[in-house]
Amino acid sequence: MPTIAMPEPDLGILARASQIIERLTAVVSAEAVISDPQETRAYECDALAAYRCLPLAVVLPRTTEEVSAAMKVCHEMGVPVIPRGAGTSLAGGALPTADSVVIGIMRMRDILEIDTANRFVRVQTGVTNLSVSAELEASGFFYAPDPSSQLACTIAGNIAMNSGGAHCLKHGVTTNNLMGIRMVMASGEIVDIGGPLLSGSGLDILGLLCGSEGQLAIVTEATLRILPRPEGARPMLIGFDSAETAGECVARIVRSGLLPVAIEYMDDVCLRAVDAFANAGYPKCAAVLIVEVEGSEDEILHQIMRIRQIAAELNPVEFRTSRNADESLKIWKGRKSAFGAMGRLGDYLCLDGTVPVSKLPYMLKRIGELSKDYGLEVANVFHAGDGNMHPLILFNANAPGELERAEAFGADILRLCVDVGGCLTGEHGVGIEKRDLMTKQYSADDLAIQMEIKSVFDPDWLLNSAKVFPLEASKPYRDKAVRG
Amino acid sequence: MSIDESAIKALPYPVSPADEAELAAFVGESHARATPMCIAGGGTRVQPGSVEAEHMVTTRNMSGIVTYEPGALTLIARAGTSLQEVEDVLAAEGQALAFEPMDHRAILGSKGAPTIGGMVSANVSGPRRIQAGACRDHLLGVRFIDGRGRTIKNGGRVMKNVTGLDLGKLLCGSYGTLGVLTEVALKTLPLAETEKSLGFPGVTPREAVEIFVAALATSFEVSGAAFHAGTAWLRVEGFEAQVDYRVGRLKELFSGREIDVVAHAASRNLWRDLRDVRHFAPSEDAIWRILIKPTDAPDVMAALRQLGGEASLDWGGGLIWFSGPASSAAVRKAVGAGRAMLVRPGSLSAADLFPPENSAVARISAALRKTFDPAGIFNPGLMGN
Known part of the structure; x- marks a missing residue:
């Protein structure tokens, strides 16, 4: 049995299900409301698929006004709301409860404005991450954050989780590339924050919203900073015969003053899986780094030369530079398909703790030891340049007790991340997965002020409320909130 | 460390706690008695008349670098640490704060030393903001005392962190209205090996913005785009060969225009002066910092000039600096959709330094302030009620 608890559904709400659905259908178009369990099944979980629950209903609005109308109904009737993007959360951020209405924005996919002179785009947040850059291709610009799920994940989800990606070492994560939002508050009120200006002049509410995991509002439109495409970019692949040496190489590159756009790490377990899956032609060794640099041809060659010097001191077993676009694609293909490839080996838990770069070698050693213990x-497989680790714990979900053992192993790794000065989650979010570990990183007061802030936006605790904060800590807030 | 004593003496009962615990106790007591305080780091930006308070609280005695790990690009310092000390320590390792915080002393005529806490609380950034982001983009974590006297930490010291709500963003740019910062963790970045600047003399503001738009659409990582006194400036940074290459390509792009190239130390001094808006320091008039959509900047500059005074540009046209005798109402009207903040009041009232927010944002902001500071004791009235 999975070990993460969710609160019992409110029976009063379940008893009023038909009225709730009727009211929702009255305020948004009928085809936007789904309540047949055959159809709501698609919304019972996200990418943390060990946890599932059918929601009471799903609403798929096409406009901000429809989101607002649906939210008003839920607010008036005291119904919990689960905001949903594409459902690619690895942390259970979009997991419904039986008494909740899922409001999904995936039908809101319009590009509203492209302004390359002022370097921003304005979009409805149901657009996928990759489609934003695709829209910009002809103009020579791109949108920088590139989570692995970028083909499917939405901008709304990226904002909720403050998503990063392989290339955020240089260009930052979502919060560094977000200029403004239109959001629907728990009350249904529509509020605009920020816009095409480079900074705000009051409290940075935009910065608070980004990464708030659907706790504060549903973001329906976003103004995103866009960047000119680099002249060129080229990955290189460096193989090492020990994980620690690879970790040391990362630290030395970072220290050298070079700023690659990406430094990615894959260990031997991952390399084997990826090679079988994507035929990426990776070397057989203990660890591989993919380092990507960008610029003009000369700039690229200069940076490769310097990285080669740094790596050479550590005796790499292989140093391979991409010679053309096909080879670049091939080097990246393995990394980008790593999670999919690992899935073929069996079930896995994907962790997301972040540690200071200097602690990477130690962490890799300890994770190896814990692996034996468990x-x-x-x-x-992870973003090494910024210390954002992604240990994938392999287990067999059908073997009794293995999921629980994997979860306990994961919790140990995350505690270790906090102990060496890091954090529980670098880009996937807390969701339900790391909810009960929050007390490891934060004191009661640290958590209290965050929950008090949630109450400012969502006094009734209707938005995604059994997540992010430990259930025990949030209970007084959830209990106090007037329901129905 | 030095502090602007004249600003401190303008208020009775200066309080300079020795450490976080002493500060927390003082704030807790002030909360219980609802006695307001004006919060200062080095006191270099405090505007007499902007806050009505019984105490001036400074973080001057809570200073020192806690950790600096060049290999992890991370620095943690207590709030009262002088910015100069931080910059010196980073420079010794070939690193810097990439957002290039401006020094307000030139235009405010203040003494003392800007602190790292003051920099974060005002989200102080400079010309490189267009390329590297603002102070808030480099803030990894904070410790602060909230209005009840609770000691709170948020974020951490790592580059990527989405564990819980991001309160660092809220604290950064809150001008001390939400809490008193006691410690900040910042991302550091390698200093560029060298830099060069291209000057375009004899251009209008409209031409300047056209140059900025074209240059910032290239991949040459232009890290400064400013306009003052008829000259538009572009800066490129990197290693020697890279900078020469980029300067060459930009010259090709603007081949029809007269271009002066300024290199190395001269370029650094140029951008230091532009960063600190030294060109407006000598005047007695008010100085405004106006955020604007770059392509709207030429029209707004023209409207401002109608009011009398001078304007310059930074951030590729996204920031107008304006110095003139006009009233606050007239300036805010002239900037239209832009946001005008009064940085040096001159003869204007210091009571409304910040532009008004739309009603929903004002309401949320007020509720947030009430959450952090229920008794309203931190810099009351500075950013609205």
């Missing part, structure tokens, strides 16, 4: 294999 008797579960781990693959390490």
Whole structure:
């Protein structure tokens, strides 16, 4: 049995299900409301698929006004709301409860404004991450954050989780590339924050909203900063015969003053899986780094030369530079398909703790030791340049007790991340997955002020409310909130 | 460390707690008695008349770098640490704060030393903001005392962190109205090996913005785009060969225009002066910082000039600096959709330094302030009620 608890559904709300659905259908178009369990099944979980629950109903609005209308109904009737993007959360951020209405924005996919002179785009947040850059291709610009799920994940989800990606070492994560939002408050009120100006002049509410995991509002429109495409970019692949040496190489590159756009790490377990899956032609060794640099041809060659010098001191087993676009694609293909490839090996838990770069070698060693203790294999594939680790714990969901053992192993790794000065989650979010570990990183007061802030936006605690904060800590807030 | 004593003495009962615990106790007591305080780091930006308070609280005695790890690009310092000390320590390792915080002393005529806490609380950034982001983009974590006297930490010291709500963003740019910062963690970045600047003399503001738009659409990572006194400036940074290459390509792009190239130390001094808006320091008039959509900047500059005074541009046209005798109402009207903040009041009232927010944002902001500071003791009235 999975070990993460969710609150019992409110029976009063379940009893009023038909009235709630009727009211929702009255305020948004009928085809936007789904309540047949055959159809709501698609919304019972996100990418943390070990946890599932059918919601009471799903609303798929096409406009901000429809989101607002649906939210008003839920607010008036005291119904919990689960905001949803594409459902690619690895942390259970979009997991419904039986008494909740899922409001999904995936039908809101319009590009509203492209302004390359002022370097921003304005979009409805149901657009996928990749489609924003695709829209910009002809103009020579792109949108920088590039989470692995970028083909599917939405801008709304990116904002909710403050998503990063492989290239955020240089260009930053979502919060560094977000200029403004239109959001629907728990009351249904529509509020605009920020816009095409480079900074705000009051409290940075935009910065608070980004990464708030659907706790504060549903974001329906976003103004995104766009960047000119680099002249060129080229990855190189560096293989090492030990994980620690690879970790050391990362630290030395970062220290050298070079700023690659990406430094990615894959260990041998991952390399084997990826090679079988994507035929990426990776070397067989303990660890591989993919380092990407960008610029003009000369700039690229200069940076490769310097990275080669740094790597050479550590005796790499292989140093391979892409010679053309096909080879670049091939080097990246393995990394980008790593999570999919690992899935073929069996079930896995994907962690997301972040540690200071200097602690990477130590972390890799400890994770290896814990792997032996727990008797579960781990693959390490992660954004090394910024210390954002993604240990994948392999287990068999059908073997009794393995999921629980994997979860306990994961919790140990995350505690270790906090102990060395890091954090529980670098880009996937807390969701339900790391909810009960929050007390490891934060004191009671640290959490209290965050929950008090949630109450400012969502006094009734209707938005995604059994997530992010430990259930025990949030209970007084959830209990106090007037329902129905 | 030095502090602007004249600003401190303008208020009775200066309080300079020795550490976080002492500060927390003082704030807790002030909360219980609802006694307001004006919060200062080095006191270099405090505007007499902007806050009505019984105490001036400074973080001057809470200073020192806690950790600096060049290999992890991370620095943690207590709030009262002088910015100069931080910049010196970073420079010794070939690193810097990439957002290039401006020094307000030139235009405010203040003494003392800007602190790292003051910099964060005002989200102080400079010309490189267009390329590297603002102070808030480099803030990794904070410790602060909230209005009840609780000691709170948020964020951490790592580059990526989405664990819980991001209160650092809220604190950064809150001008001390939400809490008293006691410690900040910042991302550091390698200093560029060298830099060069291209000057375009004899251009209008409209031509300047056209140059900025074209240059910032290139991949040459232009890290400064400013306009003052008829000259538009572009800055490129990097290693020697890279900078030469980029300067060459930009010259090709603007081949029809007269261009002067300024290199190395001269370029650094140029951008230091532009960053600190030294060109407006000598005047007695008010100085405004106006955020604007770059392509709207030429029209707004023209409207401002109608009011009398001078304007310059930074951030590729996204920031107008204006110095003139006009009333606050007239300036805010002239900037239209832009946001005008009064940085040096001159003869104007210091009571409304910040532009009004739309009603929903004002309401949320007020509720947030009430959450952090229920008794309203931190810099009351500075950013609205």
